[in-house]
Amino acid sequence: MLRKSVCELYSNLVTRPTGAAVRSEIEQELDRIGDRALTVIDFSHVGLLDFSCADEIVAKLLLQYIATDAPRREVYFLFRGISEAHVEAIEAVLERHKLALITQHADGETRLLGILGLEERRAWEIISELGVGAVADVAERTGLSRDATAQTLDTLWRRRLLIRADDGYVAVGSATIGSPSRSLEA
């Protein structure tokens, strides 16, 4: 695992220029790695995160990699160290842009934050519980048709909340992920 701090200058992430600078550093790091990556963004050392900075760092970063037409690359994000002091700003920007992300707590438990439909949320939870899951597994548990389930899982993959594996899907943050990851401290 590679580990790098992208913001040592400020302990508080406030203002748009600061957010844009942090995002730019993260993007440059991501440009150095391959076309497929799981990136951990760690907020453990961040004191305050305001709305403007959250919009620049979290929302604008995600928007580049979940574009349905031409995403920048197949990059998945896992957010760690998100405390109560950060949640309000992050949830506000996710809601504004209709985005969702995965956070991971210190005990390893993962949680979805943001805007997601009920069926999509349920499907993500099933895959997360299973570790690795295919369309048939989710369809069986939800009672949805295979086509509808396949579409739901595809949407979750395009939103970079599920990783496509050989025979199915893996939830971002799942312990079963074996691919190399990169850790960035915001």
Place this chain on the structure above:
Amino acid sequence: MTTVINVPHSLEDKSFEQVVEQVAPLPLDEKIIVDTRHARWASPYGLTALLALAQSRAERPILYAPEAENVASYWSRMDFFKHAAELYEIQGRVKTAKATETSVLLEVTSISKSDDVHDVVDKIQQRAQDALVKNLNLDAKITMRFTMALSEVCQNIVEHAGRGGWVAVQTYTWRVRLGGRRVVVIAVADPGIGFRQSLESAPGFQRKDRWDDGQALEETVMRGASRFRDPGRGQGLAGVRRFVGNWDGKLSIRSGTARIAVLPKGDWDEDEPLLENLPYFPGSQVQITIPERVA
């Protein structure tokens, strides 16, 4: 010609309107004397607005300093005279501040660039915890949210005003309406382009049938409008509005000829939600008031 502007004994957001009424009809290049000799008290809003007033004048104004020693001393401790000396020709005795003021969370501070906002946030975090949690009995959760709100209103100057402004934060006892309850007040003032002109600078802006400062404030504060097309914009003030709502606080913003207020759910304030046709004052002046929690 020189006109004397009389500053009321108690200078806060409402009484500052008396100052604006006197200044608004005057040509920008007319010399003014701002007479604070009889001032007995000034809120953070009053002090920051006095600095914005001087910035807005083409001719450097004269300031008659307060005669009461404790008032002049307090204004010094708030760093008012430090900044006023750059903008006014000060007449009268001004003492250099020696002691720090415990009720002051943030002295009058200049805001003109992004780094200034960082400095303000770093500085206030150390003082806010004690003031808000111990003195105002507020939940510990408020400290971060208070600082976020402060950061966002300061950024409005950097992003929209077109010139520098001022911020100050203080706790004091709100005797008039709260029967002695303490409050914490954030005041931010600039003499920049104001909300209406900022929105008018948006690409493709189209003037509505009714378009004035009041409309611009409603669009921005209540509906999250911004001069930027970026859909992520406009969240700062929306967040500030949520913050004051959650803590039974009040947000008021004056810009141009109008003032909008997001009022508390409680009955501690009886302000009007929107005041229009006020005498013109440039830029924007923001005040956030959070009251002490009582059992």
